[in-house]
Amino acid sequence: MDTLIEQIHLYFIRVADYPLYKIVTELIVIGLVVYWIVDFLEGTRGERLFRAVIFILIVGFLVMKLLVGQFQFERLQYLYNGFLIGVLIIAVAAFQPEVRRALMRIGQSHFWSSASQQLSRTVEELVAAVTVLSEARIGAIIVIERRVALGEFIETGVRIDAKVTSELIKTIFQPGTALHDMAVVIRGDRRIAARVQLPLAEDGGIGGASLGSRHRAALGITTGSDAI
Secondary structure, three states, X not given: OHHHHHHHHHHHHHHHHOOHHHHHHXXXXXXXXXXXXXXXXXXOOHHHHHXXXXXXXXXXXXXXXXXXXXHOOHHHHHXXXXXXXXXXXXXXXXXXXXXXXXXXXXXXXXXXXXXXXXXXXXXXXXXXXXXXXXXXXXXXXXXXXXXXXOHHHHOXXXXXXXXXXHHHHHHHOOOOOOOOOOEEEEEOOOEEEEEEOOOOOOOOOOOHHHOOXXXXXXXXXXXOOOOO
């Protein structure tokens, strides 16, 4: 145990010798990579598998450090290195659908398309949805978040992790569905919250008492933020 404690102490001494900016940069890069992978796999079968793989690798790393450092089982280090290669091969096979989806995103300009192109696609989907809703005389209030965060209002609704499509918007506002009441808030081209309660504008404001609840809600949210 003394040897293990000594190794941990020496490890922190070596870390302390590194320039602070290098440590911070490495931690940020690692954090961003892990966050991107978890966010990409969110809602898929690969999410739990990825978390399990990370857990196994961390536990395996700590156990190997203990065995090699404390008991001098150096041959196990070679076995562990081979195990890592095997895990990598298995992970590629297990995450095949997710890897294919990532490559398709790259090929379909997910990373190369500009923000304006993504915004244009979102607007087209919204226009298609509200056109159909208008023809069917179905009311809807849709809020697009901009620089001012609307988190406090989003928390009052139901979060939906889905890409913005006209079909989804039309389905949400169909009378009788569980989410058709109140507003939909859009963040970017994917994050959506439905059944969001918005602040109502005061009766003495623009339009006064002649405005309905939807119009007052639209006026209330745009008065207190830069949302559309």
